[in-house]
Amino acid sequence: MKVVIAAGLFAPILTFAIALAAVSVAVKTAALLAVAMVYLGVCIWAYRNLGTDESSITGDDPPSDLEHDGAELHSRLIALEEAREFFGSSLRSEDMFRLVSSRVRExxxxxxxxxxxxxxxxxxxxxxxxxGDDAEPFALIESDVSKGIAGMAYLSGETEFDQDMKLERASRPDLDLSPFQSSVAIPLIHDGAVFAVFQLYREEPVTANQYTNDLLGAIGERIGPLFLSAQAFDRSLSSALVDPLTELPNERAFFLVLENQLAESQRLRDERPLTVIAIDIKGFEEANRRYGHSTGDRLLKFVGATLRAQLRKMDFLARSVNDEFLVILPTAASDVGEEIIERIKAGFETDKFDVGEHESMKPWLNFGSATFWKDGETGQQLLRHAQLRKQQAKSADTSKVLWFPKEYVN
Known part of the structure; x- marks a missing residue:
């Protein structure tokens, strides 16, 4: 670089001297041409040997594993931007995270x-x-924002480096960090606030120079909107599959899960039984008229929570329409389904719903069940049989639909 600067300073001086020299025009022309050719040769030599990368000028050379020419680096950053335009809000967070990790790794x-x-x-x-490889231990790590470089990046809003892993090992003593030599944490910013931190663990050392900092900053600017879009898509999916009143899965979610479970039962037949239960509340309309719709809404929440408490962890509970609830019992034959129904009834025998300050009520339920293969092979067939048996149970029951014992408090 010093050679180029010296040549740049010397060439005008030499040109001026030739112009003032008392020689013929032909000699001056030849001399000026020679100066121009020499200067051009110096420039070509400098271009080939020194390069034109700004990192060479500043002294911030990229580490050997980060070497990209300018065009390649630009195209890969553009690929991150194109991912947002192509996928938009159509990927869940898990899928978007895998896509982003793959692109960033390049x-x-x-x-x-x-x-x-x-x-x-x-x-x-x-x-x-x-x-990534052996990433499972890194899932669901919880820590105070004052610990680790992820917390530092969250608080500072700037990319943070752990060049020898001392900070990470001190803040996460339960993790095996021996395979890693360095780590970086990139804040993801929206409207001036950090909404997430993207942290990378490397097997190679990293230098916290201007080149690396600019590269990671450019990555953060491009992947932040991708994660925001994925989070918005997650929320839209959640709202589309959840009943807003009871916060249980809705009927659409019920059929999605049922089709998945039926595929397993159809494949394994008798080895994997499946039972569906349809449930509603006896005299729910009467309760609504007597106590009002707000109390009816609280009753639906109460029934949903009580049902969930009586089911197995593997069972799936959803709210359908009005006061109807639907249950999927994987691996449950008809006899197991009846046992679970009896357990639910016993749970409602002991749990009472507080209508008001001085009055409580004991909800009673109607049940109908259907078992795969015996009552149907599709989701619609099973649900139709379960609902039919529930209606038959209503017709056969001549008892009062609800019992409303009054309890007066002094």
């Missing part, structure tokens, strides 16, 4: 990537997603 090699999000108070971070 720009900045790493072994494990994690996504940390803050809690509502902003005092703790949780790694909700992890990707």
């Amino acid at each position: 720009l900045f090699p790493f072994r494990v990537s994690t996504l940390f999000v803050p809690d509502e108070t902003g005092s703790r971070l949780t790694s909700v997603l992890a990707n």
Whole structure:
């Protein structure tokens, strides 16, 4: 670089001297041409040997594993932007995270990537997603924002480096971090606030120079909108599959799960039985008229919570329409289904619903069940049989639909 600067300063001086020299025009022309050719040769030599990368000028050379020519680096960053335009809000967070990790790995090699999000108070971070070799231990890590470089990036809003893993080992003593030599944490910012931190664990060392900092900053600017879009898609899916009143899965979610369970039962037949239960509340309309719709809404929440408490962990409970609830019992034959129905009845015998300050009621339920293969092979067939048996149970029951014992409190 010094040669280029010296040539640049010397060439005008030499040109001026030739112009003033007392020689013929032909000699001056030849001399000026020679100066121009020499200067051109110096420039070509400098271009080939020194390069034109800005990192060479500043002295911030990229590490050997980050070497990209300018065009390649630009095209890979553009690929991140195109991912947003192509996928938009059509990928869930898990799928988007895998896609982003794959693209970022081409720009900045790493072994494990994690996504940390803050809690509502902003005092703790949780790694909700992890990707890479042996990434499972990195999922669902919880820590205070004062610990680790993820917390530092969340608080500072700037990319943070752990060049020797001392900070990470001190903040996460339960994790085996021996395979890693360095880590970086990239804050993801929206409207001036950090909404997540993208942390990378590397098997190679990293230098915290201007080149690396600019590269990671450019990555953060491009992947932030991708994660925001995925989170919005998650929320839309959740609202589309959840009953807003009881916060249980809705009928659409019920059929999605049922089709998946039926596929297993159809494949394994007798080895994997399946039972569906349809449930509603006796005299629910009367309760609504007598106590009002707000009390009816609380009754639906109460029944939903009580049902869920009586079911197995593997069972799936959903609210259908009005006062109807639907249950999927995987691996349950008809006799197991009847046992679970009796357990639910026993639970409602002991649990009472408080209508008001001085009055409680004991809800009674109608049940109907259907078992795969015996009562039908499709989801619609099973549900239709379960609902028919529930209606038959209503017709056969001549007892009062609800019992409303009054309890007066002094």
